[in-house]
Amino acid sequence: DNLSLSQIKVKINRVNPFVVGITSMTPQLQGAVELAEFLRKNFGKKFKIFLGGPHISADPDFINRFSDIFDYAITGEAEKTFMESVEKLSKNQKIPKVQAGEVIMNLDIIPFPDKKLVNRKKYSQHESMMFSRGCPYHCYYCSRPSISRKVRYRSVDNLITEVKSVLKYCHGRIDFQDDTFTLNRNAVLEFCERVLKENLKIKWRCQARIDLIDKELLQAMKKAGCDLIHFGIESGNQKLRRETVNKGSFTNQQVYKVFRLCKKIGIKTGGYFMIGHPGETKKQLNDTKKMIFNLKPD
Numbered sequence: 001d002n003l004s005l006s007q008i009k010v011k012i013n014r015v016n017p018f019v020v021g022i023t024s025m026t027p028q029l030q031g032a033v034e035l036a037e038f039l040r041k042n043f044g045k046k047f048k049i050f051l052g053g054p055h056i057s058a059d060p061d062f063i064n065r066f067s068d069i070f071d072y073a074i075t076g077e078a079e080k081t082f083m084e085s086v087e088k089l090s091k092n093q094k095i096p097k098v099q100a101g102e103v104i105m106n107l108d109i110i111p112f113p114d115k116k117l118v119n120r121k122k123y124s125q126h127e128s129m130m131f132s133r134g135c136p137y138h139c140y141y142c143s144r145p146s147i148s149r150k151v152r153y154r155s156v157d158n159l160i161t162e163v164k165s166v167l168k169y170c171h172g173r174i175d176f177q178d179d180t181f182t183l184n185r186n187a188v189l190e191f192c193e194r195v196l197k198e199n200l201k202i203k204w205r206c207q208a209r210i211d212l213i214d215k216e217l218l219q220a221m222k223k224a225g226c227d228l229i230h231f232g233i234e235s236g237n238q239k240l241r242r243e244t245v246n247k248g249s250f251t252n253q254q255v256y257k258v259f260r261l262c263k264k265i266g267i268k269t270g271g272y273f274m275i276g277h278p279g280e281t282k283k284q285l286n287d288t289k290k291m292i293f294n295l296k297p298d
Helices: 005-015 027-044 054-058 081-089 156-168 184-196 213-224 237-241 254-263 282-295
Strands: 019-023 048-052 070-075 098-100 127-129 174-178 205-210 227-234 267-275
Touching: 005 027, 005 267, 019 054, 027 048, 027 205, 027 254, 048 054, 048 081, 054 070, 070 081, 081 098, 127 205, 127 227, 184 213, 205 237, 213 227, 213 254, 227 254, 254 267, 267 282
Parallel strands: 019 048, 048 070, 070 098, 127 174, 174 205, 205 227, 227 267
Antiparallel strands: none
16 A cells, blocks of 8 residues: 555554554565554554564574564464464463464365455456466475475366456456465366366466476367466576575476467466575576577566
8 A cells, every 4th residue: 555654644543453564575675664663663662563474484483583572473474373372362372482383284165355345446457366286396485395395286167266356446457476386287287177167257367387398288278268377487697596596406407398388379478587596697697698598588
């Protein structure tokens, strides 16, 4: 909402919350601390403040270093544990200062978000959605291992039901937020078949790995409305990508092949690249620059 601290104070007074939950990735941490300090200064111990998100999941001791402003922390996937914690606090029961969020294995039991609560004018016109949670890989920069590496997919029935429920809000534009959408090839093919069978007019985008894409899969995705895939490549230097980034064993030749395939089939491409890897040389950095210009991602 881009509120100032004084506007947040007005909102807190109006809502009169029992708990305040703040989520933070590492780049947002300073803002999370400033917000919590402001709330403590202006409201004292009137309500409990929870911290969640990727940073606290990777650095759970953070809560002890800032225990004067944060009451509790939940690491990992927090929705079930957070709800149970609030219920316990409402009954004056004690809860641990730091808890590991319970990983929900059956994603179909999680209710869909209530879209009526969102001011849609302030967000992308694409509707965010997830088919799966978890990622089995060990890319060195990623927070995923500290959240949950257990890969779980929703049923296609459950996903299709949510897709249908948001069509009126997003005009059929959907942005899948899965770490690696194509991990389960058969599940993706089943989803694509259902989209065609039910004649759903959707345009969607996702993130995938170079080594989890093939021509048949791309063709099915294209027919089902996929118009953009983002690929995590991270470095144009094959040795650095394999040995430092831990980004799998795919070759530079495979990267070019997949991008050519996408272009031929008519799916736009996006590429994620990082600079400043540990030990990266100017030559390796230049390899990345060359790859970006030669790939010509959209």
